Amino acid sequence: MANALVNVPPRARRGEIIEIKTLISHPMETGYRRSQLGTPIPRDIIRLFVCTYNGTEIFRAELHPAIAANPFFVFSTVATESGTLAFQWTGDNGFSATESAAITVD
Amino acid sequence: MSGSSARLLAASALVLLAGTAPAGEIPTAERRSGYDFMSRETRTMQDDDTANPGMLGVLEGGTLWARKTGAAGRACADCHGDGRASMKGVAARYPAFDVTLKRPVNLEQRINLCRTERQQAPPLVYESRELLALTAYVARQSRGLPIDIAVDPSLQPFLDNGRAAFYRRQGQLNLACYQCHDENWGKRLAGNPIPQAHPTGYPVYRLEWQSLGSLQRRLRGCLTGIRAAPYEYGAPELVELELFLMWRARGMAIESPGVRP
Numbered sequence: 001m002a003n004a005l006v007n008v009p010p011r012a013r014r015g016e017i018i019e020i021k022t023l024i025s026h027p028m029e030t031g032y033r034r035s036q037l038g039t040p041i042p043r044d045i046i047r048l049f050v051c052t053y054n055g056t057e058i059f060r061a062e063l064h065p066a067i068a069a070n071p072f073f074v075f076s077t078v079a080t081e082s083g084t085l086a087f088q089w090t091g092d093n094g095f096s097a098t099e100s101a102a103i104t105v106d
Numbered sequence: 107m108s109g110s111s112a113r114l115l116a117a118s119a120l121v122l123l124a125g126t127a128p129a130g131e132i133p134t135a136e137r138r139s140g141y142d143f144m145s146r147e148t149r150t151m152q153d154d155d156t157a158n159p160g161m162l163g164v165l166e167g168g169t170l171w172a173r174k175t176g177a178a179g180r181a182c183a184d185c186h187g188d189g190r191a192s193m194k195g196v197a198a199r200y201p202a203f204d205v206t207l208k209r210p211v212n213l214e215q216r217i218n219l220c221r222t223e224r225q226q227a228p229p230l231v232y233e234s235r236e237l238l239a240l241t242a243y244v245a246r247q248s249r250g251l252p253i254d255i256a257v258d259p260s261l262q263p264f265l266d267n268g269r270a271a272f273y274r275r276q277g278q279l280n281l282a283c284y285q286c287h288d289e290n291w292g293k294r295l296a297g298n299p300i301p302q303a304h305p306t307g308y309p310v311y312r313l314e315w316q317s318l319g320s321l322q323r324r325l326r327g328c329l330t331g332i333r334a335a336p337y338e339y340g341a342p343e344l345v346e347l348e349l350f351l352m353w354r355a356r357g358m359a360i361e362s363p364g365v366r367p
Binding site for chain 1: 154155156157159161162165166313316317
């Protein structure tokens with residue numbers, strides 16, 4: 001089970017630019033390291049992060065090796081309507097995590 | 107010898123007799139947390155609970171707190187209730203003297219004693235994800251509170267051992283803790299500022315480690331750095347050193363979970 005922390009302002013004015021922050025727990029193992037016995041440690045990273053706002057995609061990021069453990073994203077969007085921001089992280093070894101946050105737009 | 111230095115000597119001798127400030131100890135007003143030596147970016151990371159990766163451990167610790175485990179089928183919450191209230195200030199008092207074991211135990215050991223005795227579960231491995239998460243969760247509840255090590259006669263010999271270790275030269279580099287952290291703090295070692303070694307934010311999320319880590323992991327890292335053989339995790343020597351460091355930082359505010367470079 002993955003832990004994720006999401007910070008979305010609960011209320012905003014219509015047309016306001018809001019900042020969204022997400023942090024997820026993940027080792028982001030690069031696949032380039034070797035164990036103390038010399039065997040390669042297989043790659044285990046998050047490959048894709050997508051954020052949708054009432055079903056419309058507003059932010060997407062592809063991740064690669066050499067991105068630090070526990071990836072942290074900060075991005076902004078325009079508050080257009082009340083609804084839900086949904087976040088999805090997918091990656092190696094069938095990794096998948098979702099989180100959502102509600103926003104009220106006046 | 108001039109008159110002023112003679113007076114200074116006399117004054118320091120008096121202070122030594124009073125037992126409040128051993129020679130070389132950093133005066134209370136000059137004590138600074140490792141936080142003050144960090145870059146603005148790292149400080150921002152620690153201050154923002156959504157950006158501080160240590161909070162992921164706290165989040166996980168909160169889940170573990172409520173999970174029933176062991177042969178007794180009990181969760182931490184079954185005895186201690188809501189940890190956010192019952193654990194307030196606890197981390198600020200550890201390491202603390204354990205009457206049964208007749209020695210001080212640190213927070214990790216206390217959690218494991220609860221596991222083996224009350225929950226009848228196997229102890230968690232040092233530096234395991236679960237133990238760090240639970241420790242972070244408990245320590246988080248003391249954020250902002252002053253470190254408060256109550257020294258009584260039972261704890262005194264262990265504190266003295268810890269102090270002796272702090273001032274003892276060891277390892278192939280023949281260095282003692284105080285030579286860096288009392289006498290040369292604020293200067294740079296391999297490009298990084300030397301902090302005063304006040305354990306205010308443990309368990310810390312260290313960017314170099316890319317994970318949470320305990321104070322003992324930090325101490326073992328220092329020991330390896332001076333080319334000394336590190337003590338095993340949970341060794342009494344490390345707990346005594348932890349005790350001395352916490353006592354040395356008495357009155358400073360807990361920041362857990364801290365972020366360090």
